[in-house]
Each structure stands twice: as structure tokens, then as C-alpha cells.
Amino acid sequence: MTDTVSRAIAAAVAEFEAENDNWAPAVAAVEELAPDDRVLLICHVNPDGDALGSMLGFGLGLRQLGVRNLQATFPGEFEVPAPFAAMPGLDLLVPAHEAHADPDLVVVFDVAAESRMGALADRLERATTSVVLDHHATNTGFGDVRLVNPRAAATSVVVEELLDQLDVELDADIAECLYIALATDTGSFRFDMTTPQVHEMAARLIETGIRPGEISRRIFDSRPFEAMKLFADVLSRAEMEPEAAGGHGMVWTYATLEDLDRHAQRPYVLDALIDPVRCVAEVDVSVVIKQVAPTEWAVSLRSKGAVDVSAVAIALHGGGHRLAAGFTGYGTPAEVIATVRQELSKHLVS
Ligand code: 5GP
Numbered sequence: 001m002t003d004t005v006s007r008a009i010a011a012a013v014a015e016f017e018a019e020n021d022n023w024a025p026a027v028a029a030v031e032e033l034a035p036d037d038r039v040l041l042i043c044h045v046n047p048d049g050d051a052l053g054s055m056l057g058f059g060l061g062l063r064q065l066g067v068r069n070l071q072a073t074f075p076g077e078f079e080v081p082a083p084f085a086a087m088p089g090l091d092l093l094v095p096a097h098e099a100h101a102d103p104d105l106v107v108v109f110d111v112a113a114e115s116r117m118g119a120l121a122d123r124l125e126r127a128t129t130s131v132v133l134d135h136h137a138t139n140t141g142f143g144d145v146r147l148v149n150p151r152a153a154a155t156s157v158v159v160e161e162l163l164d165q166l167d168v169e170l171d172a173d174i175a176e177c178l179y180i181a182l183a184t185d186t187g188s189f190r191f192d193m194t195t196p197q198v199h200e201m202a203a204r205l206i207e208t209g210i211r212p213g214e215i216s217r218r219i220f221d222s223r224p225f226e227a228m229k230l231f232a233d234v235l236s237r238a239e240m241e242p243e244a245a246g247g248h249g250m251v252w253t254y255a256t257l258e259d260l261d262r263h264a265q266r267p268y269v270l271d272a273l274i275d276p277v278r279c280v281a282e283v284d285v286s287v288v289i290k291q292v293a294p295t296e297w298a299v300s301l302r303s304k305g306a307v308d309v310s311a312v313a314i315a316l317h318g319g320g321h322r323l324a325a326g327f328t329g330y331g332t333p334a335e336v337i338a339t340v341r342q343e344l345s346k347h348l349v350s
């Protein structure tokens, strides 16, 4: 790991330990709410399972506590990906333009940087109090009360702890949201962050009666036929560069808006595309470059351990975790991958 990044992560961990004092103000921020106070929950743009699951699970907990004036939202296009269409708590969602302008309390989930809140970032200033729940070591340090634990496998780990401190009863709906979040960020309990504590949390969630097999099929193992054909097109143009990343190797591909159009698919279906790519045995690093506008691309980076891709992403104005990160790239796919190629060799884990 590069020195700068290991220092940054060490500092983040130390900060979380110092901030364990923040459980009390976070609990107080909720307990001091009057029944009609406006509460706004926000997660990151293009929400994934951890972002939506953490936010809606917490929202259902607040509802159980009697909070009435409650909204959940996210920036960008107001579209819930089809795999999440049956998630409990979706009725809390409102489009960003309908979100309380001056909330009494704002709670933010899985957001590594204010830029990931788009136009909703102003609520951090406008709200009387803001509470930030996250687990990114690269979190940039915004918000009044910060519960940012870089050792947590998912933001939902932080959420479960806060709900417990608020004496919320873990019911099956809350558990399903938190389970989807936990399973998403641990790659269905396969990644390094899958600690005994993660399995203990999963056990508490499953004990509420939720059905992991059915949930996994719905969230991870279900996609339209045309999405599969789209994956086939995009995977067939993948390129492998064994010399990249100081000889650890890289595999990369890209998907255009035209690819999406041709198969009549929504952009979120491409979120799952990194999974087959990162399985390539010969290389350490995998990259998927997804077009979001003519010269703008959402880039997903994964490493098996030889490269700190969060450092690569930070150098390119993004963020994430050591083995899973992302950023916004500009130009052509060839230009975007050139910037990645250049950064990879600077962030080898020693
Ligand atoms: P994914 O590749 O699944 O979209 O994202 C992997 C990780 O990188 C997630 O933790 C996500 O929050 C983070 N990430 C992805 N894109 C960006 C970005 O543009 N900026 C920041 N700060 N983090 C990102």
C-alpha cells in the first residue's frame, strides 16, 4: 500500500475511534425530534444495495419510533433499479426535487464525498443537524455528527448499531433492507471484509425470518435476456494488458449509451458487469468504463490486492475502498484507460 494511503486509512480509523463519542449525539439528534419535525434521508447518486438498503432500513426504524414527516431520496435520475423494486420501505422515497428544502434533521448514507449528493449537498448546510453514516476510508469529512467506520463492511453495519442504540426492534422489513446492503458490499459474503462480526450480523438479520435465497435471486441473479446479450457484447470487446500495474496486469472494457439503446436497457444494469470482468484469473486489476454522456464515463475499478484502487480513484477525483473504487472519467474510453494505466503503477501495494 502506498504510504499516503496507508496513512490516510490509519488516520480515518483513528478518527472513527475518537468519534465513537458520536454515537451519543447521533442518538440525541433522533430522540430530540418533535413528532412533526422534517427528516430527510439521502444516499448517493446511482444508489446500490448498500446505499438504498441502509437508507430505507434506517427510515423504517425511524418510522417505528413515530417519526412522521419522513422522506428518503437520492440525487440524479429518480429511478429505482429493477432488482430493488420490491425492497421494503420504498414508499419513503420521493424525487430529489420534492425533498424538504430545510429539514430539521438530515441523515446521509454511504456517501464518500459531497459530490456524490449532487444538488442535494446543500441540505448539509440547510438542515439544523446533519448525521453522516458511512464506511469509506476516503470519506472527505463533511456533516455535523459523523459515524464513519472504515472497518465496517457496509454502511448498514453502522446503521444496525445506531438502530440498536435507538432501541428500534429489528423487524423483518428492516432486516431485509440491511441484509441486501450487507450482501451487496461483501459480494455475498465473499470479500475480505467478511469478518465473524459480519456473519453474526447476518445471523441476527436472518433470524427475523427473511429468506436469503429468494433475496439473492431477486437482487443478484436475475436480469433481462437483453441485458445478458448486452453483457455479451461488452465482454467480447474486453482487452487484457498483462504488463499493466507493474506486471500484475489489467483487464478492461467499456459500454456506450448506444450499447444500452441497442438492447433497450437502463444504465444500472451495467453495475453488475464488473463481476464477470473481475474474475479474469490472469490479472489483478479490472476496469469497466460506462458512458453517462458523450464524453463522460463512470469508471469502476477492482483489485485483488496488488493495487490500492482507492488511491487510483482519488488521484482521478473519485473515491472508494482499497479493492473497489470508482471515479468519473472524460474523453474517449482509450483516453480514460490511459489515465488509469498511468495511475496504476503509482499505487502498487508494497
Ligand atoms: P462501483 O464501481 O460499484 O460503482 O463503486 C465502487 C466503490 O467506489 C463504491 O464504494 C463507491 O461508493 C465508490 N465510487 C464509485 N464511483 C465513485 C465516484 O465517482 N466518487 C467517489 N468518491 N466514490 C466512488
Ligand code: MN
Residues within 6 Å of the ligand: 050, 051, 110, 135, 154, 155, 185
Ligand atoms: Mn457501501
